[in-house]
Amino acid sequence: MQEEIKRNYGHIFEEELLQEINDIGVIKQVNSGDELIRTGQYLSAMPLLIDGVIKVMREDEDGFELMLYYLEKGETCAMTLSCCTGSAVSEIRAIAETESRLLMIPIEKMEEWLGKYKSWRNFIFDSYHQRLMEMVSTIDTIAFKKMDERLLEYLRNKSKHYNDSEIKVTHQDIAFDLHTSRVVISRLLKRLEKTNRIKLNRNSIKLIDID
Amino acid sequence: MQEEIKRNYGHIFEEELLQEINDIGVIKQVNSGDELIRTGQYLSAMPLLIDGVIKVMREDEDGFELMLYYLEKGETCAMTLSCCTGSAVSEIRAIAETESRLLMIPIEKMEEWLGKYKSWRNFIFDSYHQRLMEMVSTIDTIAFKKMDERLLEYLRNKSKHYNDSEIKVTHQDIAFDLHTSRVVISRLLKRLEKTNRIKLNRNSIKLIDID
DNA sequence: TAGTATCCGTAACTTTTGTTACTGCCACAG
DNA sequence: CTGTGGCAGTAACAAAAGTTACGGATACTA
Numbered sequence: 441m442q443e444e445i446k447r448n449y450g451h452i453f454e455e456e457l458l459q460e461i462n463d464i465g466v467i468k469q470v471n472s473g474d475e476l477i478r479t480g481q482y483l484s485a486m487p488l489l490i491d492g493v494i495k496v497m498r499e500d501e502d503g504f505e506l507m508l509y510y511l512e513k514g515e516t517c518a519m520t521l522s523c524c525t526g527s528a529v530s531e532i533r534a535i536a537e538t539e540s541r542l543l544m545i546p547i548e549k550m551e552e553w554l555g556k557y558k559s560w561r562n563f564i565f566d567s568y569h570q571r572l573m574e575m576v577s578t579i580d581t582i583a584f585k586k587m588d589e590r591l592l593e594y595l596r597n598k599s600k601h602y603n604d605s606e607i608k609v610t611h612q613d614i615a616f617d618l619h620t621s622r623v624v625i626s627r628l629l630k631r632l633e634k635t636n637r638i639k640l641n642r643n644s645i646k647l648i649d650i651d
Numbered sequence: 652m653q654e655e656i657k658r659n660y661g662h663i664f665e666e667e668l669l670q671e672i673n674d675i676g677v678i679k680q681v682n683s684g685d686e687l688i689r690t691g692q693y694l695s696a697m698p699l700l701i702d703g704v705i706k707v708m709r710e711d712e713d714g715f716e717l718m719l720y721y722l723e724k725g726e727t728c729a730m731t732l733s734c735c736t737g738s739a740v741s742e743i744r745a746i747a748e749t750e751s752r753l754l755m756i757p758i759e760k761m762e763e764w765l766g767k768y769k770s771w772r773n774f775i776f777d778s779y780h781q782r783l784m785e786m787v788s789t790i791d792t793i794a795f796k797k798m799d800e801r802l803l804e805y806l807r808n809k810s811k812h813y814n815d816s817e818i819k820v821t822h823q824d825i826a827f828d829l830h831t832s833r834v835v836i837s838r839l840l841k842r843l844e845k846t847n848r849i850k851l852n853r854n855s856i857k858l859i860d861i862d
Numbered sequence: 863t864a865g866t867a868t869c870c871g872t873a874a875c876t877t878t879t880g881t882t883a884c885t886g887c888c889a890c891a892g
Numbered sequence: 893c894t895g896t897g898g899c900a901g902t903a904a905c906a907a908a909a910g911t912t913a914c915g916g917a918t919a920c921t922a
Contacts, residue, residue, distance in 0.1 A: 498787060500795040508790070522780040531787055554772060561765060561772075568779045569733040575786040576709060576742055579719070582793045583830055584711040587879070610899065619794055621880055626900060642888070642899065798909070821869065832910055837870060853869065853918065 442467075444490050445543065448514045457557045461488075465543040470536045477534040483524050485544040489513050492540020493601055497533050497617070507594075507617035508532065509574040510601045518571040521564065524550065588628050590618055592650055595638070605647045653678075655701050656754065659725045668768045672699075676754040681747045688745040694735050696755040700724050703751020704812055708744050708828070718805075718828035719743065720785040721812045729782035732775065735761065799839050801829055803861055806849070816858045 445462055453461070465488065470476060477483070479499045494511040496519065511517055511534075523530050524547045553560040581590050594614060598607050611629065615622045629645065632638045639646040656673055664672070676699065681687060688694070690710045705722040707730065722728055722745075734741050735758045764771040792801050805825060809818050822840065826833045840856065843849045850857040 498790060498794075500791060504795060506790065506794045518779070519783065522783055525776060525780070531784065555769065558766065565736060568729070568783070569736070572730065572733055572779070572783065572786065573742070575783065575790065579709060579717065579786065579790055579793065580711060582790065583709075583717045584715060586877095612899080622900085623881075623902090624879065626902085627879095630901070640900085823869080833870085834872090834911075835909060837872085838909095841871075851870085 444541075448490055449488070452563055453559045454557065457553065457560060460549070460553070461543065461545070464549055465545050468542045468544050470540050470542070472536055472538050474536045475533070476536060476542070477520065477530050477532060479530060479533045481530045483520060483530055483547075485546050486516060486521050486524050486550055487542040487544055488516050490541040490543055493537045494540060495535045495537045495617075497535070498531070499533055504619055505533070505616055506619045508578055509571070510537070510597070512601065515570070516563075516567050518564075518568040521550070521567065587618070587620060587624060588631070591625065591628050592632075594618060595645065595647060595650055599647050599650075607645045607647065608643060609645065610643055655752075659701055660699070663774055664770045665768065668764065668771060671760070671764070672754065672756070675760055676756050679753045679755050681751050681753065683747055683749050685747045686744070687747060687753070688731065688741050688743060690741060690744045692741045694731060694741055694758075696757050697727060697732050697735050697761055698753040698755055699727050701752040701754055704748045705751060706746045706748045706828075708746070709742070710744055715830055716744070716827055717830040719789060720782070721748070721808070723812065726781070727774075727778050729775075729779040732761070732778065798829070798831060798835060799842070802836065802839050803843075805829060806856065806858060806861055810858050810861075818856045818858065819854060820856065821854055 442462055445458060445465075449461070450458065466485075467490075468487070470492075476487070476494065489511050491513050494517075496508045496511060496517060498506050498508055517532075517534070519532050520530065520534075550564075554564065581593055585593075591614070594617065595607060598609070599605055611625045612622045615625045618625070629638065629640060632650075633640050637647075637649045639648060653673055656669060656676070660672070661669065677696075678701075679698070681703075687698070687705065700722050702724050705728075707719045707722060707728060709717050709719055728743075728745070730743050731741065731745075761775075765775065792804055796804075802825070805828065806818060809820070810816055822836045823833045826836045829836070840849065840851060843861075844851050848858075848860045850859060
């Protein structure tokens with residue numbers, strides 16, 4: 441039994457299921473920046489994240505992007521899952537933001553386990569629930585908030601997921617994730633710096649007081 | 652056995668489950684304009700929609716609203732469901748747009764059936780899938796499109812759900828649903844009329860060429 | 863029929879966001 | 893050390909969306 445499977449999933453899955461996961465799952469190692477899922481891709485396996493941070497985003501026809509949410513260890517992506525089951529193509533794009541390790545589970549198994557293990561069922565439902573809530577929260581910020589608030593939320597969120605008050609990112613990166621322009625982000629960041637809420641450096645932003 | 656249960660759900664659920672639904676579900680009749688679910692409410696039953704159109708929306712702290720999607724007969728709301736299972740409060744608000752009939756199922760049953768009936772499991776998963784897709788589509792329009800496009804999509808969608816090219820609605824109603832101001836909607840509608848894509852009347856909009 | 867409320871059109875203005883263009887700065891490779 | 897490319901700051905302007913204000917039309921009702 442792989443140590444990490446137990447560590448990340450041991451408290452939610454029963455022994456028998458853990459054993460099956462161990463036997464069947466294939467570990468996949470990816471580097472920072474690797475594309476895990478392309479929009480329009482067919483999917484035949486769903487990933488359980490063991491380690492790392494995955495960024496999930498939405499693309500429109502013109503290739504413009506908007507970040508949806510991050511995935512962390514112990515999580516899976518209901519979005520992928522949703523596509524798997526319907527054997528439909530992916531509606532999203534997923535990029536590894538850090539070096540990551542995933543456990544790939546073939547779809548047939550995921551279906552089989554749904555009937556067989558209550559814990560698996562709960563895990564999958566929980567995953568759906570979490571994603572739905574993230575989506576709602578994303579809609580909230582886009583619909584109700586102005587860009588300055590969205591930017592703040594972005595910084596908070598990123599800081600939380602990396603567990604670091606220093607964020608390594610360029611203004612252009614942020615602009616892509618929030619689907620706006622670099623100039624707008626620079627402008628707003630500068631304003632935040634002037635009010636002493638952040639400290640700007642080349643390729644990095646230090647959060648000081650953003651709550 | 653209620654005729655409508657069979658008509659709307661007969662092709663997806665097995666006989667035994669249909670019987671249980673019939674025995675346990677309680678029919679609830681609501682009028683146009685009735686509030687079915689309030690933001691923050693505790694939920695103890697999930698609704699299966701038998702007849703009518705339900706509008707589901709999101710509220711922010713200040714009471715501003717944004718329409719998320721419509722529910723139609725044969726559907727259920729994964730959002731509600733998601734809250735039910737976690738016995739958490741509702742994240743959304745639901746209003747009957749027309750006179751509607753719902754079949755209320757206690758949460759315990761819904762959990763029980765998940766293990767017992769494959770068709771129920773598929774139904775619930777499908778519902779989650781649909782809602783996720785609607786959310787993504789909502790995010791798309793808000794994030795990538797300007798108000799004129801969003802308005803067009805709103806009109807198309809409404810027309811589809813009511814199966815009528817004449818939409819009975821005030822500019823203010825639309826403004827609430829899209830979370831903008833009445834003046835903006837009037838302005839854009841006028842522009843659409845000038846290019847012969849719609850015909851405006853008091854309390855109603857006739858769609859002519861909006862594809 | 864007069865009074866009242868709602869709906870819609872429009873003008874004038876503000877704010878927010880997006881665009882273009884140019885600058886200096888820094889890091890790194892050669 | 894020098895050239896090159898990416899990064900950030902800023903100005904000036906354009907477009908989109910939001911706000912305020914007012915007036916005319918319509919429907920309803922007392």
